[in-house]
Amino acid sequence: xxxxxxxxxxxxxxxxxxxxxxxxxxxxxxxxxxxxxxxxxxxxxxxxxxxxxxxxxxxxxxxxxxxxxxxxxxxxxxxxxxxxxxxxxxxxxxxxxxxxxxxxxxxxxxxxxxxxxxxxxxxxxxxxxxxxxxxxxxxxxxxxxxxxxxxxxxxxxxxxxxxxxxxxxxxxxxxxxxxxxxxxxxxxxxxxxxxxxxxxxxxxxxxxxxxxxxxxxxxxxxxxxxxxxxxxxxxxxxxx
Amino acid sequence: xxxxxxxxxxxxxxxxxxxxxxxxxxxxxxxxxxxxxxxxxxxxxxxxxxxxxxxxxxxxxxxxxxxxxxxxxxxxxxxxxxxxxxxxxxxxxxxxxxxxxxxxxxxxxxxxxxxxxxxxxxxxxxxxxxxxxxxxxxxxxxxxxxxxxxxxxxxxxxxxxxxxxxxxxxxxxxxxxxxxxxxxxxxxxxxxxxxxxxxxxxxxxxxxxxxxxxxxxxxxxxxxxxxxxxxxxxxxxxxxxxxxxxxxxxxxxxxxxxxxxxxxxxxxxxxxxxxxxxxxxxxxxxxxxxxxxxxxxxxxxxxxxxxxxxxxxxxx
Numbered sequence: 001x002x003x004x005x006x007x008x009x010x011x012x013x014x015x016x017x018x019x020x021x022x023x024x025x026x027x028x029x030x031x032x033x034x035x036x037x038x039x040x041x042x043x044x045x046x047x048x049x050x051x052x053x054x055x056x057x058x059x060x061x062x063x064x065x066x067x068x069x070x071x072x073x074x075x076x077x078x079x080x081x082x083x084x085x086x087x088x089x090x091x092x093x094x095x096x097x098x099x100x101x102x103x104x105x106x107x108x109x110x111x112x113x114x115x116x117x118x119x120x121x122x123x124x125x126x127x128x129x130x131x132x133x134x135x136x137x138x139x140x141x142x143x144x145x146x147x148x149x150x151x152x153x154x155x156x157x158x159x160x161x162x163x164x165x166x167x168x169x170x171x172x173x174x175x176x177x178x179x180x181x182x183x184x185x186x187x188x189x190x191x192x193x194x195x196x197x198x199x200x201x202x203x204x205x206x207x208x209x210x211x212x213x214x215x216x217x218x219x220x221x222x223x224x225x226x227x228x229x230x231x232x233x234x235x236x237x238x239x240x
Numbered sequence: 241x242x243x244x245x246x247x248x249x250x251x252x253x254x255x256x257x258x259x260x261x262x263x264x265x266x267x268x269x270x271x272x273x274x275x276x277x278x279x280x281x282x283x284x285x286x287x288x289x290x291x292x293x294x295x296x297x298x299x300x301x302x303x304x305x306x307x308x309x310x311x312x313x314x315x316x317x318x319x320x321x322x323x324x325x326x327x328x329x330x331x332x333x334x335x336x337x338x339x340x341x342x343x344x345x346x347x348x349x350x351x352x353x354x355x356x357x358x359x360x361x362x363x364x365x366x367x368x369x370x371x372x373x374x375x376x377x378x379x380x381x382x383x384x385x386x387x388x389x390x391x392x393x394x395x396x397x398x399x400x401x402x403x404x405x406x407x408x409x410x411x412x413x414x415x416x417x418x419x420x421x422x423x424x425x426x427x428x429x430x431x432x433x434x435x436x437x438x439x440x441x442x443x444x445x446x447x448x449x450x451x452x453x454x455x456x457x458x459x460x461x462x463x464x465x466x467x468x469x470x471x472x473x474x475x476x477x478x479x480x481x482x483x484x485x486x487x488x489x490x491x492x493x494x495x496x497x498x499x500x501x502x503x504x505x506x507x508x509x510x511x512x513x514x515x516x517x518x519x520x521x522x523x524x525x526x527x528x529x530x531x532x533x534x535x536x537x538x539x540x541x542x543x544x545x546x547x548x549x550x551x552x553x554x555x556x
Contacts, residue, residue, distance in 0.1 A: 041425075044396065180281070182496045189502070
C-alpha cells in the first residue's frame with residue numbers, strides 16, 4: 001500500500017557556515033494492507049521526521065513515496081485534499097493537538113471539513129456521539145473543553161478524530177509515551193480493536209521496545225537517520 | 241536516619257463551578273536523609289499537585305490544609321523571604337519539560353544564576369569553574385562547549401541533563417522531580433538514572449520523584465507510594481510494593497505494563513469532584529461490591545515492614 005524509496009531529509013545547522021545534518025538518510029520500506037508497522041529508535045534518530053513527511057507537513061529533499069500507486073510528493077490541490085483523508089496522524093502531545101478554545105464537539109466536527117462544506121453542514125450531534133462511543137466516551141464529553149478532560153480521554157478524542165474519515169493508514173507518533181501504564185494499555189487495546197474492525201494499517205512509532213514487540217507485525221529499527229534492520233516479529237502467540 | 245521532609249494530612253480543596261473539588265485528600269509521608277521517595281499514579285491523580293505544594297507554587301488563596309515540615313520548619317507557614325532562601329539553597333526542583341529552559345540564555349548562565357544565590361565568592365571565574373565541575377559530573381563529553389550553548393543547540397537528552405545540572409548544582413538537601421524522565425528513550429533514561437544515583441550517594445541528597453513510569457520507580461526509589469484520585473492507596477519499600485502489591489489498583493498498574501501483557505483495567509478515575517466517603521477505586525475494582533462501598537477506608541491496613549494498604553480486601 002505504501003512504498004517509500006530512498007527518502008532523505010537534510011537540515012542545515014549553524015548560522016553562517018551551513019553544515020548539513022541528515023535527519024533521514026536513504027530510507028526505504030513498504031507498509032502492507034492491514035498491518036501494524038513499528039518504527040523504533042533513539043531520540044533524534046528521525047522517527048518523527050518520517051511521520052511529518054508522510055503527513056505532508058514537511059517536504060523531503062530526495063526520494064519518492066507511493067501510496068496506492070500515486071506519487072504522494074507530486075499531488076496538489078483537489079487531489080491532495082482527497083488524499084489527506086486517507087492518511088491520518090495521532091500526535092504524541094495530546095494536549096496541544098486540540099484547540100483549547102474549541103469544545104470537543106467543534107474539534108470533532110472540524111475533521112469533516114476535509115470532505116467538503118456540504119457534508120460538514122450535515123453532521124449531527126448523534127453522529128458525533130457515535131464517534132465518541134467508538135472510543136469509549138459518552139455524550140457528556142461533547143460540550144466540554146480540552147482542559148476539562150484527562151490525558152487518556154484527550155488521547156481517545158485524538159483517536160476518534162483520526163479514525164472519523166475511515167483512513168487507510170494511521171501514523172501514530174508515540175501515542176502513549178506521555179500516558180501512564182494503565183491508560184496506555186487501554187489506548188493500545190482500543191487501537192487494536194479499531195484495526196480489527198476496520199482493517200486499517202498503522203505505522204506505530206515508539207521508543208519502547210517491549211510495547212513494539214507486543215503489537216507490531218514488522219519493525220524497522222532506526223539509527224541516526226538510517227534503517228539498520230527490518231524484522232518481522234515472530235512471537236505472534238504472545239500478541240495482545 | 242533523620243527525617244528531612246515530613247508531610248502530614250496534606251489536603252487541597254478548591255472551588256469549581258460544579259462544586260468542591262478535592263485535588264488531594266489527606267496525604268502523609270516522610271522522606272529521610274539520603275532517601276529517594278517515589279510517587280506513582282495515573283494522570284489526574286494529584287502527583288503534580290504534591291510537587292507544586294512542596295515547591296510553594298500554590299497561592300495563599302488555595303484551600304490548603306495540613307503540615308509540611310522541612311528540617312523542623314513548617315513550609316506552609318513561612319513568609320516569602322524565608323521561603324525564597326529555602327528554595328534557592330536547600331530545595332532543588334527538576335521540572336518535567338525542557339521548555340523550562342530559557343531559550344535566550346546559555347546553559348552556563350542558567351547554572352551560574354542558581355549558583356550566585358549560594359556562593360559567597362561570586363567572581364565569574366569561580367562560578368564558571370563550579371558550573372563546569374557539575375557538567376563534568378553529569379558526564380558531558382565537552383563541558384566547555386555545553387556551557388556556552390543555547391538550549392536549541394543541544395538534543396533533548398542533553399537538555400534534560402542540563403536541567404539535572406541546574407537542579408543539583410548547589411547540592412541541595414532535597415530535590416523534587418516532577419516526571420523527570422518522561423519521553424526519553426530507555427538507554428538515555430537508564431543513563432540519567434545512574435547519574436542521579438551516583439550524585440545522591442556522593443552528596444547524600446534526598447529526592448521526591450513523581451512519575452507514572454513504574455520502571456523508574458523500580459530502578460531508583462527506596463520507598464514508593466501509589467496515589468489514586470488524590471489519596472495514597474499503598475505505601476512501603478519499593479521491593480514490597482512492586483513485587484508483592486496488595487491493593488487492587490497497584491496490581492492493575494503492574495498488570496498493565498507491556499512486560500506483563502498489558503491487561504487494562506477499563507474505566508476512568510472518578511475525578512476530583514468525587515465526594516463519596518467510600519473507596520474511590522470501588523467502581524473499577526475487580527474485588528469491589530456494592531456493600532463494600534459503604535466502608536470508609538480512612539486508615540491503612542498494615543502488612544508488616546512499613547507496608548501499608550488502604551483497602552479492606554487487601555488481605556484476600
